[in-house]
Amino acid sequence: MRFWRALLCLVMLGSCGPSNGGGPINVAVIGAPDSLFQQGVRLSPAAQHLRAATFEGLVTLDPAGQVVPALAERWIVTDDGLSYIFRLRDGTWPGGEDITATDVRRLLRDSIARLRGTSLGLDLAKISEIRAMTGRVVEVRLTGPMPDFLRLLAQPELGFVKSGSGAGPMVMSREDGVMAARLSALPPEARGLPAREDWEELARPVRIEALPARKAVEAFSRGDVDLVLGGSIVDFPLAEAGPLSRGTIQVDPALGLLGLVIREERGLLADPARREALSMAIDRAALIQPFGIGGWQASSWIVPPDQFTQPPFPPERWQDLSLEQRRATAAARIRAWTTGSGQEAKVRLGLPRGPGSDLLYQQLARAWGTIGVSVERVAPGKGADIELRDNVARYFSPRWYLNQFHCSLAAGLCSPQADALVRRSLVERDPAAREKLLIEAHAALVAREVYIPLGAPVRWSLVRGSISNYLANQWGLHPLFALSQPTT
Numbered sequence: 001m002r003f004w005r006a007l008l009c010l011v012m013l014g015s016c017g018p019s020n021g022g023g024p025i026n027v028a029v030i031g032a033p034d035s036l037f038q039q040g041v042r043l044s045p046a047a048q049h050l051r052a053a054t055f056e057g058l059v060t061l062d063p064a065g066q067v068v069p070a071l072a073e074r075w076i077v078t079d080d081g082l083s084y085i086f087r088l089r090d091g092t093w094p095g096g097e098d099i100t101a102t103d104v105r106r107l108l109r110d111s112i113a114r115l116r117g118t119s120l121g122l123d124l125a126k127i128s129e130i131r132a133m134t135g136r137v138v139e140v141r142l143t144g145p146m147p148d149f150l151r152l153l154a155q156p157e158l159g160f161v162k163s164g165s166g167a168g169p170m171v172m173s174r175e176d177g178v179m180a181a182r183l184s185a186l187p188p189e190a191r192g193l194p195a196r197e198d199w200e201e202l203a204r205p206v207r208i209e210a211l212p213a214r215k216a217v218e219a220f221s222r223g224d225v226d227l228v229l230g231g232s233i234v235d236f237p238l239a240e241a242g243p244l245s246r247g248t249i250q251v252d253p254a255l256g257l258l259g260l261v262i263r264e265e266r267g268l269l270a271d272p273a274r275r276e277a278l279s280m281a282i283d284r285a286a287l288i289q290p291f292g293i294g295g296w297q298a299s300s301w302i303v304p305p306d307q308f309t310q311p312p313f314p315p316e317r318w319q320d321l322s323l324e325q326r327r328a329t330a331a332a333r334i335r336a337w338t339t340g341s342g343q344e345a346k347v348r349l350g351l352p353r354g355p356g357s358d359l360l361y362q363q364l365a366r367a368w369g370t371i372g373v374s375v376e377r378v379a380p381g382k383g384a385d386i387e388l389r390d391n392v393a394r395y396f397s398p399r400w401y402l403n404q405f406h407c408s409l410a411a412g413l414c415s416p417q418a419d420a421l422v423r424r425s426l427v428e429r430d431p432a433a434r435e436k437l438l439i440e441a442h443a444a445l446v447a448r449e450v451y452i453p454l455g456a457p458v459r460w461s462l463v464r465g466s467i468s469n470y471l472a473n474q475w476g477l478h479p480l481f482a483l484s485q486p487t488t
Contacts, residue, residue: 024182024205025467025483028219030230031210033179041115041157045230045476046210048156053183053206053480055159055166058086058104058138059150063482065473067150071099071160071167072138073192080429081145088136089192094165101132107160108140115157122403123152123394126426143427144434148395155394156477169481170206180209185484204484213238213354220248220462227467229478231460232390233258234354236291239460251293252459252472256393257302257404260349260386260452261412268345268373269385274337275449277330278347278386281371282364283323284454290359291458298455303401303442309431312439331371338372345373350384356458360388387412392457392476398438399425405450413450418442 029036029046038047052060056070072086091099108130115121126149129141142149152158159166169191170183183206189195196202211219213235219225231239239249262269269275284298297304300318305311318326334345349364351357365375378384389412393400402422407414421441428434445451459476469482 024207025227026225027206027208027227027229027480027483028211028216028225029208030213030216030228030232030235032212033210036179036181036208036210037174041118041120043157044210046208048477049229049480050172050181050183050208051159052156052477053170054168054172055156055161056168057153057155057158057160058108059154060169061151061154061473061475061477061479063469063471063473063479065471065475065477067154070154070169071104075150081147082142082429084140084142084149085133086138086140088138090136091167091190091192093162093167094171095163097162099167100135101138103162104138104160105130105132107162108138108158111158111160117408119403119406119409120155120157120394122406122408123400125423144425144429145431146397148397151395151475170484175207178209180207182207183480183484185481206480206484208480217462220464225462226464227470227478227483228462230476231458231462232356233291233360233458234352234356234388234390236293236458236460237355237359239462248462248464250461250463250470250472251295252461252476253295253474254392254457254459254476255304255396255474256457257389257391257401257451257453258457259389259454261389262450262452263350263385263387263412265413267343267385268334268337268347271337272447272449274333275452277333277371278368278373279449279452280318280321280326280330281373282367282452282454287360287363287367287454290363291356293458296455296458299453301442302405302445302451302453303398303438304456307396307398307401308439309435327370334372346376347373348376348378348383348385350378350380350382350387352380352388357388386452389451390457392459394475398435398442402438402441402445405445413448415441415444415448415450418444418448 029049031044031046035044036046036050038044043051058070058072059067060070062068071088073089075084075086077084088099088101093099112124126142126144126146127140128143131139133139168186170185172181172183174181185203187199216228217238220228262275288296300316305313305315338345351361361377368375380387399422402418405414406419407416418441421437425434425437428437463470469485470478
């Protein structure tokens with residue numbers, strides 16, 4: 001423990017220098033420079049990566065996106081799936097106090113309370129009780145089984161903060177005059193593991209900053225940055241700019257939502273049939289062609305069918321209609337409205353700046369033009385009728401998708417009926433009955449046409465060949481701690 005305290009002091013003084021002959025690993029996460037140190041319950045990708053590195057929860061994710069121990073060294077799940085019992089590691093908080101079950105119970109309760117009113121707070125709604133069983137054993141009880149519950153606990157927002165600090169696995173110092181942080185991995189003995197004598201020589205520090213996409217790609221091209229994280233479809237065309245080979249571009253097989261949320265129910269968008277018309281008109285396969293992304297999963301459903309035990313609906317909506325037939329049906333609905341209302345069929349589309357957004361705009365404007373709808377592009381939050389929704393899933397379950405449209409989030413159109421069905425599923429212990437409720441909730445959202453799905457979110461990284469312990473994964477999170485670890 002004395003070594004940990006000494007290391008913490010050195011790092012806070014900014015004295016973590018090059019190690020293993022290579023100096024720090026330089027990481028840029030795409031985003032606004034000040035987003036790295038974002039606080040609160042809605043974290044940017046840069047802040048998520050920094051939080052995960054410095055504030056551990058009970059469990060965390062490894063480079064492949066699998067759940068591994070953090071403050072909990074091991075756990076068991078009862079046969080009914082309703083109780084998770086965690087054995088905490090033998091360790092201390094940065095101030096030297098022992099990590100206890102009482103601490104963890106209080107901190108986890110505090111985190112859940114803080115997250116109320118967010119989609120992640122809705123995801124945590126199955127937690128019914130948290131108990132400190134002994135000095136180092138914590139039990140979390142659920143209202144119903146949740147197979148992917150551990151992955152939910154591994155989210156960066158559930159990392160524990162005690163007296164303003166976390167229990168690692170890395171310690172951070174901010175660089176003077178710039179929006180960047182330097183991170184050093186805590187030695188194994190500070191994490192409840194056997195000591196390693198050569199730790200200081202083998203573990204590399206990590207320097208992280210948030211940069212706009214173009215600047216991040218330019219820094220990678222110059223060799224100033226070893227790893228770029230957090231790329232999305234908005235900036236994907238930049239990934240091939242500069243002297244890059246395709247071998248350096250890694251695309252995550254991400255799960256989640258990429259589509260268009262309906263902001264308000266008025267005018268052209270007041271009727272679900274006309275909202276459906278906009279969705280029917282899109283050729284999703286053609287939409288992604290200008291990006292050149294192989295293996296992208298298009299979708300015309302809110303929840304992908306494979307999220308259910310048995311797909312309850314066909315892979316694609318309107319699969320018995322050709323694209324031409326779909327567009328003819330959609331155009332007839334639009335004409336009926338323009339004739340009856342005497343108004344122009346026009347929508348304001350909210351898209352962030354970026355070359356990928358430019359391509360999306362062109363494709364959508366072309367598709368909607370075929371059914372008589374014109375498109376005005378506006379910035380997000382600037383009076384858009386329809387806005388881009390681009391979120392990576394936190395865990396594997398239909399409930400994650402459904403929670404993104406909960407009425408309490410006020411993020412766009414919603415369905416109180418769907419919310420009520422999801423709420424009933426929280427206490428349903430029979431798997432078939434629980435899934436039936438979620439299928440009915442999905443059907444209610446589809447009937448309301450609250451969202452125009454496009455497909456899976458796009459997440460990409462630029463990875464230099466010298467980087468080890470990086471793996472593309474479904475969740476878009478790439479632990480910085482793993483980057484610092486020796487490979488021998």
